[in-house]
Amino acid sequence: AAPPTALPGPAERGGASRAMGRLLALSLLGIALALLGERLLALRNRLKASREVESVDLPNCHLIKGIEAGAEDIDILPNGLAFFSVGLKCPGLHSFAPDKPGGILMMDLNEENPRALELRVSRGFNLASFNPHGISTFIDSDDTVYLFVVNHPEFKNTVEIFKFEEEENSLLHLKTIKHELLPSVNDIIAVGPEHFYATNDHYFSDPFLKYLETYLNLHWTNVVYYSPNEVKVVAEGFDSANGINISPDKKYIYVADILAHEIHVLEKHPNMNLTQLKVLKLDTLVDNLSIDPSSGDILVGCHPNGQKLFVYDPKNPPSSEVLRIQNILSEKPTVTTVYANNGSVLQGSSVASVYDKKLLIGTLYHRALYCEL
Numbered sequence: 001a002a003p004p005t006a007l008p009g010p011a012e013r014g015g016a017s018r019a020m021g022r023l024l025a026l027s028l029l030g031i032a033l034a035l036l037g038e039r040l041l042a043l044r045n046r047l048k049a050s051r052e053v054e055s056v057d058l059p060n061c062h063l064i065k066g067i068e069a070g071a072e073d074i075d076i077l078p079n080g081l082a083f084f085s086v087g088l089k090c091p092g093l094h095s096f097a098p099d100k101p102g103g104i105l106m107m108d109l110n111e112e113n114p115r116a117l118e119l120r121v122s123r124g125f126n127l128a129s130f131n132p133h134g135i136s137t138f139i140d141s142d143d144t145v146y147l148f149v150v151n152h153p154e155f156k157n158t159v160e161i162f163k164f165e166e167e168e169n170s171l172l173h174l175k176t177i178k179h180e181l182l183p184s185v186n187d188i189i190a191v192g193p194e195h196f197y198a199t200n201d202h203y204f205s206d207p208f209l210k211y212l213e214t215y216l217n218l219h220w221t222n223v224v225y226y227s228p229n230e231v232k233v234v235a236e237g238f239d240s241a242n243g244i245n246i247s248p249d250k251k252y253i254y255v256a257d258i259l260a261h262e263i264h265v266l267e268k269h270p271n272m273n274l275t276q277l278k279v280l281k282l283d284t285l286v287d288n289l290s291i292d293p294s295s296g297d298i299l300v301g302c303h304p305n306g307q308k309l310f311v312y313d314p315k316n317p318p319s320s321e322v323l324r325i326q327n328i329l330s331e332k333p334t335v336t337t338v339y340a341n342n343g344s345v346l347q348g349s350s351v352a353s354v355y356d357k358k359l360l361i362g363t364l365y366h367r368a369l370y371c372e373l
Helices: 010-046 207-216 306-310
Strands: 059-064 070-075 081-086 102-106 132-139 145-149 158-165 170-177 187-194 195-200 221-226 232-240 239-244 252-257 262-268 274-281 285-291 299-301 320-326 335-339 350-353 360-363 367-370
Touching: 010 145, 010 207, 070 132, 070 285, 081 360, 102 132, 102 232, 102 306, 132 195, 145 170, 145 187, 158 187, 195 239, 221 239, 232 252, 232 262, 232 274, 239 285, 239 299, 252 285, 262 285, 320 350, 320 360, 335 360
Parallel strands: 070 350, 132 187, 187 239, 285 350
Antiparallel strands: 059 367, 070 081, 081 102, 132 145, 145 158, 158 170, 187 195, 195 221, 221 232, 239 252, 252 262, 262 274, 285 299, 299 320, 299 350, 320 335, 350 360, 360 367
16 A cells, blocks of 8 residues: 655645745735836826927017026916916925025016016015915906915915005915815915815825825826815816816816826816816926916916926926917817927926016926017
8 A cells, every 4th residue: 555645744834835925925026016117107208208398489588587496377467467476395396495485476567677576465474484386366346356375384285365455566465275175285276255276286295195196196186166165176086287277258177287298178167066078188297377368378388308397407407398279179279389498598387478468487496587479
C-alpha cells in the first residue's frame, strides 16, 4: 500500500500564506502604481504640459503701472470704471509680493491716460489679511454700486460685499459671507444686492485633499447659488469650475471648467436653478470670462500651459492667451485669438475685459496690460 500523504505542517502553511500575502501586496502595489502613472499622464494632458503658444501681438499696448503681483480678475462698470482684484496668494502658487496684502484698484477708462489707483476700504475691515480672488459688480435700481469680492483671508473662503462710494474713491464694507457650501470659492457673478452664483474650484478646503482631488480627477466641483434665504448647489460634476458670468439678457450662465478646457452654457430658471444647455470644448485652460457689452461676445483669459503656471520657472515663464467667442449659442461658435504671448511680456493671463475699444488683460500673479483696439 502507498504510504499516507503527510499533511503540511504549520510552518509550511505559514510560508504559503506569506507567499500569497506578498503576491497580493505586489499585485496591489502594481495596480496602484499603474493607476498613479495613468493619473499623472492624465494630469499632464489636463495641464496641457507640453503646449507652446505662437505670439499674437496687439499694436497699442502698455503694462499698467502699479500692478506687479497679479490682477486675477477685472470687472468694468457700464460707465467705464474698471475694478482690479490684485495680489492673490494661494498655497503652492508663485507670488512676486508674498508679504504684501491684496487690494482693489480702480481705473477710469474714459480718461486719456488712465491710471490704476488703490481704493480705500472702510475702517473695521481686516486689510492685513485681504486676499481677493474673483470679483463682480451689481448696480441696484437706485444706482447703488455693490462690489462682490471672493476673499481668502489666511487661505479661508469668504465672500465680501462692499458698497462703492464714487465721490470718495472708496469701498464701504457691508457684509462677510461664509457658508459650508462655499468651501473653495473661485469666482462670482452678482445677480442681486446680496445674491450671487459662485464657483467652487475644489470640493475640499484642505490643501492636501485639494491636491488629491485634482490628481484623481474626481469631478466633484460645482456652482452654488447664494441668497439670504436660500443657498443651494445648482450645477455640479465639473473637473475644476473656475470663471463664471451671465449673458447680457440674463438668461444664461457661463462657467469655465479650467482643467477640462471647456465653457459650459447653463440656462437660468426663475427659481435660480441651472440646467446645462451646451459645452464648448477648447484647446487651452480657460480661466475668467468677461462679456463684451457692445456685442455680447465672451472674452476668455486663458493659460496655454498650466504646468508652467503652477511650477514657476523665470527662465521658462507661463504664457498668456486671450480668446474671443462669438455666438456661443449657435451650432458653430467662432473662436478667435485676440492676444497671445510666450511670457516675455505677460505671464499667466487670467482675465480680459473690454470697454469702448479698450482692452484690459489681467494675470494670476504677474503684470496687467492696457491695449487700445
